[in-house]
Amino acid sequence: MDNQQKSININWFPGHMVKALREIYDKQKMVDMLIEIVDSRAPFSSRNPELVNINKPRLIIMSKKDYADKEIVKEWINYFSDKDVKVICQDLVHGFNLKEIISSCNELMKEKIERDLRKGIKNRTIRAMVVGIPNVGKSTFINKMSKRKAAKVSNMPGVTKSQQWVKADNLELLDTPGVLWPKFESQAIGIKLALIGTIKEEILNNDELSILCVSFLKEYYPSYLLKRYDLKNIDDDIFTNIAKRRNLLKNNGEIDIDKAKYLLLKEFKEGIIASVCVERPGVEYGVFGV
Ligand SMILES: Nc1nc2c(ncn2[C@@H]2O[C@H](COP(=O)(O)OP(=O)(O)OP(=O)(O)O)[C@@H](O)[C@H]2O)c(=O)[nH]1
Numbered sequence: 001m002d003n004q005q006k007s008i009n010i011n012w013f014p015g016h017m018v019k020a021l022r023e024i025y026d027k028q029k030m031v032d033m034l035i036e037i038v039d040s041r042a043p044f045s046s047r048n049p050e051l052v053n054i055n056k057p058r059l060i061i062m063s064k065k066d067y068a069d070k071e072i073v074k075e076w077i078n079y080f081s082d083k084d085v086k087v088i089c090q091d092l093v094h095g096f097n098l099k100e101i102i103s104s105c106n107e108l109m110k111e112k113i114e115r116d117l118r119k120g121i122k123n124r125t126i127r128a129m130v131v132g133i134p135n136v137g138k139s140t141f142i143n144k145m146s147k148r149k150a151a152k153v154s155n156m157p158g159v160t161k162s163q164q165w166v167k168a169d170n171l172e173l174l175d176t177p178g179v180l181w182p183k184f185e186s187q188a189i190g191i192k193l194a195l196i197g198t199i200k201e202e203i204l205n206n207d208e209l210s211i212l213c214v215s216f217l218k219e220y221y222p223s224y225l226l227k228r229y230d231l232k233n234i235d236d237d238i239f240t241n242i243a244k245r246r247n248l249l250k251n252n253g254e255i256d257i258d259k260a261k262y263l264l265l266k267e268f269k270e271g272i273i274a275s276v277c278v279e280r281p282g283v284e285y286g287v288f289g290v
């Protein structure tokens, strides 16, 4: 597909996700609880409504805390807590806190553990299914929990292809492939998910997405944008300036704007430009449309 044909109305729900979603539904009877991983930069849009529907005790882990805006993260934690949802927020790579996870799971399963004890069953294993959209850190979490490289991890969405059980303390955890859903409720959801790296790059339109990314940064985090690319003025042609600063050239020596767009999106996705949230409780970010 060439760039012209691509649309900003993003949707990615290939056959392997349909299958993976079916397998998640099938396994729900076998597990005691869910661990749903969401991205701290978009804790609302990165919740898959198909998974929200599953009726099981649930711990929400907001991952990539290190990529997110600290003040807004606090607001999201309050948002979930006000809804009586158990939520914790971690940097799964550099600040993993195993104890916090285990105690949160035990607390969620408290009634069941006490019921078992009354029946004389001690130290029963808690089975938890780890679910979420692509690239939020499910396999990273599984590896940290089991203290080994049990699952393949990569910064591309759609890496885990099949389910896998691992053991960690009194928990048995099931890693599952990342799943999206058939149609995003709004264009804004698709854009936010694309910006945080949960949508396969090949189906995205870098032109439109990079322009939206700049508009967002200009409005909410202008100083980071100026600082990262050593720009003097926010109103200048940002992509030309990024290409100049980074010496991004075509084979014929001309400035390569496409490379600048790609670089901006990559650095945004990987939290390099700044720690940001692309959504905030109760606030509509008009820059992404509706
Ligand atoms: N900085 C940072 N990186 C993280 C964190 N959690 C995950 N990552 C990175 O995010 C990328 C995706 O992690 P995975 O564990 O493969 O994600 P996944 O949810 O299993 O992805 P799929 O299997 O594709 O659905 C990897 O590059 C991880 O190193 C985090 O809390 N902080």
Ligand SMILES: [Mg+2]
Residues within 6 Å of the ligand: 138, 139, 140, 151, 152, 153, 159, 160, 176, 177, 178
């Ligand atoms: Mg995975």
